[in-house]
Amino acid sequence: QVQLVESGGGLVQAGGSLTLSCAASGIIFRFNAMAWYRQAPGKERELVAGITRGGNTNYADSVKGRFAISRDNAKNTIYLQMNDLKPEDTAVYYCNRLTGAIDWGQGTQVTVSS
DSSP states (O other): OOEEEEEOOEEEETTOOEEEEEEEESSOGGGSOEEEEEEOTTSOOEEEEEEOTTOOEEEOTTTTTTEEEEEEGGGTEEEEEEOSOOGGGOEEEEEEESSSOOOOOOOEEEEEEO
């Protein structure tokens, strides 16, 4: 059974940091490019950062220089290190494959106060 479980969200002040984790099961993790997405209230889900099987990364312009995505294939887990958080980063954060999304997890809420 495919399952994605996100964790690590919370309430943080602007300028603060958080690290999100996503544990995947039911897929051959190391063969998949993975990504973090987010959905703010009233907005569509958007791609935040992606990482290929080989570790190449790409980021949305809005988070470049502040966020870093990484993966640990031995743990079937990807991470999102978020620094210098801004109120506009407030959203529910999800992980999934970079292409060909599978069942979405529940996500983890990130709230940045000004």
